[in-house]
Amino acid sequence: MSEPVVLGIESTCDETAAAVVRGRTLLSNVVASSMDEHARYGGVIPEIASRAHAEAFVPVVSKALSDANMELDDVDAIAVSAGPGLAGCLAVGVSGAKALAWASGKPIYGINHVIGHIAVTQLQFGPFPKDTLALIVSGGHTSLLHVADVARHVDVVGTTLDDAAGECFDKVARLLGFPYPGGPHIDRHARLGNPDAINVPQGLTKGKSGKEHPYDFSFSGVKTAVARWVEAERAAGRPVPVDDVCASLASSVAGVLADKAMHACEQYGSKTLIVGGGFTANSQLRSELIMSGRRHDVEVRIPELRLCTDNGAMVAMLGVNLVEAGVRPSSLDFAIDSAMPMDVISV
Amino acid sequence: MTNTLVIDTSYGSTVGIVGHEPVYEPDSRTHVERLQVNIERACRQARLIPSDLDRIVVGVGPAPFTGLRVGIVTAKAMAFATGAQLIGQDVLAPQAYALRLSRHGNEVSVDGHDARNAGSRLKTDTTNERNVSEDQTRHVSLAVNDARRKQLYFELFDGEDRSKPLIDMDIDYPDHIAKRVLEATERRFGKDCTGVVIDVMGHGAGKYADSWEAFGDGMGLLVDHSILDFKAKGIELFAQCAPLGSSADKPVEPLYLRRPDVSTPNPLKHVLRDNHTTSKGSYAGVPSLDDGNQ
Ligand SMILES: [Zn+2]
Numbered sequence: 196m197s198e199p200v201v202l203g204i205e206s207t208c209d210e211t212a213a214a215v216v217r218g219r220t221l222l223s224n225v226v227a228s229s230m231d232e233h234a235r236y237g238g239v240i241p242e243i244a245s246r247a248h249a250e251a252f253v254p255v256v257s258k259a260l261s262d263a264n265m266e267l268d269d270v271d272a273i274a275v276s277a278g279p280g281l282a283g284c285l286a287v288g289v290s291g292a293k294a295l296a297w298a299s300g301k302p303i304y305g306i307n308h309v310i311g312h313i314a315v316t317q318l319q320f321g322p323f324p325k326d327t328l329a330l331i332v333s334g335g336h337t338s339l340l341h342v343a344d345v346a347r348h349v350d351v352v353g354t355t356l357d358d359a360a361g362e363c364f365d366k367v368a369r370l371l372g373f374p375y376p377g378g379p380h381i382d383r384h385a386r387l388g389n390p391d392a393i394n395v396p397q398g399l400t401k402g403k404s405g406k407e408h409p410y411d412f413s414f415s416g417v418k419t420a421v422a423r424w425v426e427a428e429r430a431a432g433r434p435v436p437v438d439d440v441c442a443s444l445a446s447s448v449a450g451v452l453a454d455k456a457m458h459a460c461e462q463y464g465s466k467t468l469i470v471g472g473g474f475t476a477n478s479q480l481r482s483e484l485i486m487s488g489r490r491h492d493v494e495v496r497i498p499e500l501r502l503c504t505d506n507g508a509m510v511a512m513l514g515v516n517l518v519e520a521g522v523r524p525s526s527l528d529f530a531i532d533s534a535m536p537m538d539v540i541s542v
Numbered sequence: 543m544t545n546t547l548v549i550d551t552s553y554g555s556t557v558g559i560v561g562h563e564p565v566y567e568p569d570s571r572t573h574v575e576r577l578q579v580n581i582e583r584a585c586r587q588a589r590l591i592p593s594d595l596d597r598i599v600v601g602v603g604p605a606p607f608t609g610l611r612v613g614i615v616t617a618k619a620m621a622f623a624t625g626a627q628l629i630g631q632d633v634l635a636p637q638a639y640a641l642r643l644s645r646h647g648n649e650v651s652v653d654g655h656d657a658r659n660a661g662s663r664l665k666t667d668t669t670n671e672r673n674v675s676e677d678q679t680r681h682v683s684l685a686v687n688d689a690r691r692k693q694l695y696f697e698l699f700d701g702e703d704r705s706k707p708l709i710d711m712d713i714d715y716p717d718h719i720a721k722r723v724l725e726a727t728e729r730r731f732g733k734d735c736t737g738v739v740i741d742v743m744g745h746g747a748g749k750y751a752d753s754w755e756a757f758g759d760g761m762g763l764l765v766d767h768s769i770l771d772f773k774a775k776g777i778e779l780f781a782q783c784a785p786l787g788s789s790a791d792k793p794v795e796p797l798y799l800r801r802p803d804v805s806t807p808n809p810l811k812h813v814l815r816d817n818h819t820t821s822k823g824s825y826a827g828v829p830s831l832d833d834g835n836q
Contacts, residue, residue, distance in 0.1 A: 267622075294620045295619045298620045
């Protein structure tokens with residue numbers, strides 16, 4: 196078979212996205228975001244995001260096809276994120292994708308969005324070496340995964356037991372009064388501050404819980420500790436040293452992510468760490484991962500930002516992997532799964 | 543011959559090809575799984591393949607959010623993929639249309655078919671029998687759809703004058719609706735309103751029958767069904783309404799009527815105990831998606 200052409204559709208949160216991938220080549224990549232509409236609420240409002248998906252769906256798909264100089268008939272398959280994500284948002288993307296697939300007679304794959312974050316790195320770095328590990332971090336996910344075969348076999352090494360890393364940043368950002376999304380603000384202030392100024396706890400790193408959960412994460416304590424500290428400073432009438440708070444937070448979070456990822460690489464004999472998810476935009480995390488990679492002789496693959504954040508290319512790329520592996524397409528009545536387990540690759 | 547597919551998700555879901563029996567699904571929670579499968583079934587029953595579709599008429603509400611959206615995005619995507627013409631039709635005007643047809647009996651002929659059939663079906667399905675073809679009686683039609691949370695979507699039509707509704711499409715509590723209907727009727731027909739009959743039709747009409755007691759002697763038919771419940775005839779009439787009621791090039795957008803439930807959080811207080819928003823994806827456990835399609 197010549198290289199499969201797959202249309203990928205993404206609608207798990209506030210991005211409506213579609214892309215066309217042929218083999219390992221990205222032919223088009225269209226993203227419409229409703230982020231601005233959520234800004235004044237300080238977080239994604241599911242109903243607003245769902246409304247935006249319903250409006251953007253056809254225009255985004257149509258543009259992805261025309262940017263790729265294609266019609267729907269020219270693709271071999273359609274892939275769509277079936278979870279994890281916001282149920283109301285997934286419902287729009289999956290229903291639309293099913294309609295396209297049925298109307299055009301194409302096979303459809305309902306895929307796991309998080310595995311898409313792993314798959315998309317092939318567009319920039321090529322195939323996965325044996326025993327690749329993947330660290331996926333965003334506002335929604337914080338997962339450490341072992342990739343045996345991206346189309347058939349991915350294992351969960353670790354995951355967050357409470358908040359996602361990006362979520363923790365968003366909440367602290369709100370506490371400090373930054374507009375949503377707060378990540379970029381924390382990043383900027385963190386560069387100016389002292390990372391050792393405040394003692395920010397690193398969840399599941401010490402003692403019994405650290406032993407029981409060597410590769411799991413916990414960020415709710417981080418958020419609480421920072422919130423308490425800031426409240427105490429305010430109560431005492433002292434100005435909050437915003438730069439130091441951000442630097443300490445970023446350093447703590449980046450440190451624990453990098454340490455656990457490298458530790459897992461050692462354990463699994465992995466020489467490659469793939470990184471994905473919107474939180475990868477964080478510069479403290481990027482540099483921490485690259486430095487730790489050097490120390491541990493692990494190649495760290497962080498794709499360019501537009502491939503890290505939620506997009507259709509990640510869905511299309513995983514779709515290509517599934518077609519190439521001969522995985523059976525999803526049946527037309529497949530359900531969405533807002534809490535899809537990480538070891539499910541397609542439904 | 544024009545092959546028209548009707549898709550409506552304003553109350554459960556109904557899909558069908560005009561001229562054939564539709565497929566009805568009462569459970570709104572299974573739209574994502576069932577809708578496309580049902581469309582496939584409806585087309586197979588009519589021996590059509592997707593490229594045979596010329597026209598897709600989709601119900602645009604007013605109706606609760608999630609289900610409505612699924613129907614509309616499905617219709618839009620299918621129209622995009624097949625090149626079929628896409629028309630949005632609200633679900634209230636066709637109820638008034640059905641009531642009018644039932645009053646006129648065989649006067650209205652539809653596409654060569656006799657509409658008396660729809661009329662008689664409508665009458666047999668009513669709980670409040672009354673001779674509706676009496677001369678001199680003026681009719682107003684209150685079309686409703688269940689909005690949940692003890693509210694109804696509604697629109698009030700003059701029984702014969704199609705040009706402009708007496709009350710534009712809105713959402714309200716049934717008791718308020720009854721009051722507003724009486725006020726609008728008085729405005730239109732004068733203070734005593736003698737000989738004016740108010741027919742009520744749609745999902746929720748029966749559930750809130752107590753509220754219509756306010757109409758007193760003026761209460762006419764009470765039809766606790768939407769037009770789409772009238773099987774093949776229903777989707778035929780619904781599709782027929784479409785080019786009449788709305789211009790074909792109007793954008794097809796959902797009639798939500800209700801704003802999303804959101805409040806702007808207090809920055810400090812909500813950090814430790816936050817429920818209103820989801821950070822870009824603390825997905826699982828977001829408690830409610832919408833206004834209760836569950
Ligand atoms: Zn993501």
